Each structure stands twice: as C-alpha cells, then as structure tokens.
Amino acid sequence: MSGVVHDSSPAYLLPGPLALSRATADRVAHRRTDAAWLEAAWRDPGTRVLTVGGGSFPVLGGDLRFVSPEDAPTGERYLLGVDDGVAYFAVDTGAKPDDGSSLREAGPVLGDRDAGLAVHAVALANWHAQHRHCARCGAVTEVRAAGHVRRCPQDGSEHYPRTDPAVIVLVLDQADRCLLGRGAAWPERRFSTLAGFVEPGETPEHAVAREVFEESGVQVDSCRYAGAQPWPFPSSLMLGYYATGRGSPRPDGDEIVEAQWFSRDELRDAALGGDIVLPGGVSIARRLVEGWYGAELPGPPRD
Known part of the structure; x- marks a missing residue:
C-alpha cells in the first residue's frame, strides 16, 4: 500500500458537472444560531420551503416544488441557505410526499440551485432519522442550529451530521x-x-x-x-x-x-x-x- 503513487495514472477528465455536486445557494452557516434572523425568515412570505421525507421531495416538471412557510407541513425544520435574497428551508415530515421524487430520479434534471438544495435536504433528513439518540447516554436528542446539530439534554453533548x-x-x-x-x-x-x-x-x-x-x-x-x-x-x-x-x-x-x-x-x-x-x-x-x-x-x- 505504501508504494501507491498518487499522480501518475492517466489524466482523464469527467465529462460535464456531476449531477449531485451542483449548488448555488449560500448555506449561511452563521445564521443557524441567529434566532431572530431565523424567525424573521420564517415569517417572510417570500421564503421557500421544501417538504422532504423518506428520501423524497416534490418535483414539478424539472423544478423543486416549494411552498410558503404558512403552507408548510409539520415537521423538523432545517435551514438550507439563501439564494438571490430568498431563504430556503426544508421541513422533514418523516414520510414520503405523495408526489415525491428521489435524487436518483430527479438529480439529473434539476437545475444547479435545486440540485444543491435537494441534496442538502435529503442528507440532513437521513442523518436526523438515524441519530435520534445520544451516542453517549442514549437520551433522545434535540434539533439545534437550524437542523445542523443535535444536542443531548441530559449530558449536553452535541452531535453533528456525519459524512x-x-x-x-x-x-x-x-x-x-x-x-x-x-x-x-x-x-x-x-x-x-x-x-x-x-x-x-x-x-x-x-x-x-x-x-x-x-x-x-x-x-x-x-x-x-x-x-x-x-x-x-x-x-x-x-x-x-x-x-x-x-x-x-x-x-x-x-x-x-x-x-x-x-x-x-x-x-x-x-x-x-x-x-x-x-x-x-x-x-x-x-x-x-x-x-x-x-x-x-x-x-x-x-x-
């Protein structure tokens, strides 16, 4: 293993952008703990919300189908980012939407912005579904940092999404x-x-x-x-x-x-x-x- 050379294999190039590697939204990580900003963004009727569950999300034609915060279903709320002045959230219902599509199905046809938002939303939802309990003490953890942390109320430990x-x-x-x-x-x-x-x-x-x-x-x-x-x-x-x-x-x-x-x-x-x-x-x-x-x-x- 130690003899593997890292840079002498043929230099073929991947043709075009990878379907799930595209994104335009700013993830605005500094806003994830800004309660006032998050509340104002959620009250803004221009904010767009993507429903996600069971690895699926709604698609209309070749675009994600968003709803307003007022029309969003009940579920865990995750901040996805801001693009062109518009805030984007995901709401995880835990169940596949009636008109849901998967990343395998929709990934190649979504535009750059929507592809990045969908991948972010699905990845967060998958992580939350599998990390409900504290790895240290087994207590049920709570969502923090707009969906990017789970915190244990018993021992105070914080758990971050894994890749x-x-x-x-x-x-x-x-x-x-x-x-x-x-x-x-x-x-x-x-x-x-x-x-x-x-x-x-x-x-x-x-x-x-x-x-x-x-x-x-x-x-x-x-x-x-x-x-x-x-x-x-x-x-x-x-x-x-x-x-x-x-x-x-x-x-x-x-x-x-x-x-x-x-x-x-x-x-x-x-x-x-x-x-x-x-x-x-x-x-x-x-x-x-x-x-x-x-x-x-x-x-x-x-x-």
Whole structure:
C-alpha cells in the first residue's frame, strides 16, 4: 500500500458537472444560531420551503416544488441557505410526499440551485432519522442550529451530521482497458466501477488500492483524483479516482462476483448487445467510465 503513487495514472477528465455536486445557494452557516434572523425568515412570505421525507421531495416538471412557510407541513425544520435574497428551508415530515421524487430520479434534471438544495435536504433528513439518540447516554436528542446539530439534554453533548468518505475508482491496465465488476447484490448483467469506504486512519489513495485488491485481486500501482459527489444514500461522499492496475481479476465472491477488463470496443459491443448494463446517469461511476470512453456510454443507463 505504501508504494501507491498518487499522480501518475492517466489524466482523464469527467465529462460535464456531476449531477449531485451542483449548488448555488449560500448555506449561511452563521445564521443557524441567529434566532431572530431565523424567525424573521420564517415569517417572510417570500421564503421557500421544501417538504422532504423518506428520501423524497416534490418535483414539478424539472423544478423543486416549494411552498410558503404558512403552507408548510409539520415537521423538523432545517435551514438550507439563501439564494438571490430568498431563504430556503426544508421541513422533514418523516414520510414520503405523495408526489415525491428521489435524487436518483430527479438529480439529473434539476437545475444547479435545486440540485444543491435537494441534496442538502435529503442528507440532513437521513442523518436526523438515524441519530435520534445520544451516542453517549442514549437520551433522545434535540434539533439545534437550524437542523445542523443535535444536542443531548441530559449530558449536553452535541452531535453533528456525519459524512462517510468512500472511494470509487475506474482501474485501467497497460492496454488502456477498464476494469468493471458486478456486485453480489446487483441484478444480473449490471456492471460498474469498484468502490468502498475509507477506513479509520486511512488515506483515500490507500483505500483505492486496498478496496480494488480485496474485491478483484488486481494490484493498483498509481491513482489520480478525478472529482467528488455527495451520495446521501444515506450519508456518503464519493471520491472519484482513475487508477492504473495489473493482474487478472479474481473476484472475492463476497462483494464482487464478476470482474472483467474491457476495451472500448468490447464495452460498446457488450452494452449494445445487452450483455452488460452500465451505471446510472446520476452516478459518478458513469462519468468516470465516460471520461475514459470519450463519449456518452452506449445502452440505457440503470439507476
């Protein structure tokens, strides 16, 4: 692991912006504890509120569907930010809205502002749903800082939203073939890049080498950072890499049950022939492969 070079893998570029990495709103973190400002913003009829629950939110056409504070449902209230003088909040009802869409469904079609607001809202709602109790004493915690802290009323400890870093990597060999694998829990024929969580005390580059070798038996020699995308399913940040590797794939049979090197021609023929299904349009995995492939991938994407 210590021999992994960090900057000598091919410098492919991700094509276009990542669907869930776009945002325009100022998160105005300094306002989260400003009770007077928060109250005034909530009384303002121009403030916009997004209902969120069960990982979903309402969409109308290609835009988020907001309501005024007066029409907002009951639920936990989170400040999302300010954009062009308008304050945006989310209200978490804990239940999927009747006309709800998910980030996988709506992420690619939302504009930059709405994509950032939706990702922020879903990520906060997911964290709150899983962290109702104090990790120290087990007491029920209370929402503070406009949804960005939970505080324990028993021991006074504060708990902040967590993000789990994960690496996702397209490995290339000396013949410029890419390595794709099929996860054990995935449908037949679905192939994607390899990925895994960064372990405590580990750098992302070392996680790339470890995960690729554990899952496929391929030895990574170098890797280069390509880009990042929030992935709140429920709380990950995907760190994308290109890497160089060598060896015949030997899937571990636990997480990865199939793994194969593909040339561009082989990938195109397999996708068009229905032999493989490639990553979904909202994923950084698809953009990593497209960066290497040099064009939009053939065949329909699967989310």
